[in-house]
Amino acid sequence: MKKLLLCGFLSCLSLNIAAATTIVEGVVKKSEVITTQVGSDGKPLLGAAVGVGVGSAFGSGSGKDAAKITGALLGARSARKAKKQTLYGWRYIVEVKGELEVVDAWCMQPNQQCSGIIKDKKVYIVNNNELVVKQ
Numbered sequence: 780m781k782k783l784l785l786c787g788f789l790s791c792l793s794l795n796i797a798a799a800t801t802i803v804e805g806v807v808k809k810s811e812v813i814t815t816q817v818g819s820d821g822k823p824l825l826g827a828a829v830g831v832g833v834g835s836a837f838g839s840g841s842g843k844d845a846a847k848i849t850g851a852l853l854g855a856r857s858a859r860k861a862k863k864q865t866l867y868g869w870r871y872i873v874e875v876k877g878e879l880e881v882v883d884a885w886c887m888q889p890n891q892q893c894s895g896i897i898k899d900k901k902v903y904i905v906n907n908n909e910l911v912v913k914q
Contacts, residue, residue: 802903802904803875803876803903804903806874806901807871807872807898807899808874809871809898812867812869813867813870814866815865816863817866817889864889866885867885868893869896870882873904882908882910883908884910896910896912
């Protein structure tokens with residue numbers, strides 16, 4: 780029991796070390812809007828096929844058939860509702876100690892643009908994916 784507790788404690792400790800925050804200072808040299816598509820394209824047949832596969836894992840006999848049908852219907856409905864969304868963000872080229880770093884920072888909500896940081900602003904780079912203007 781003591782070994783199990785010790786292993787759990789060491790695991791938690793190693794997770795905390797891995798989650799450390801890195802912060803470096805730099806200056807924005809260039810910024811541009813970037814986009815990517817997220818989500819599915821709403822293909823109900825593919826959703827139905829996945830639903831049948833999931834449904835076949837449950838029940839036996841006529842119960843298994845009912846689970847397959849229910850899975851197909853739910854999968855098709857879910858896939859039909861899913862829509863592709865555009866995720867907006869900014870790609871920054873930041874000079875850090877004479878080196879250029881590329882940082883992609885994404886807006887919080889799909890289909891909404893967020894404001895960027897202009898050239899020559901002094902910034903902090905947090906975990907290589909977020910910029911904070913230095914005051």
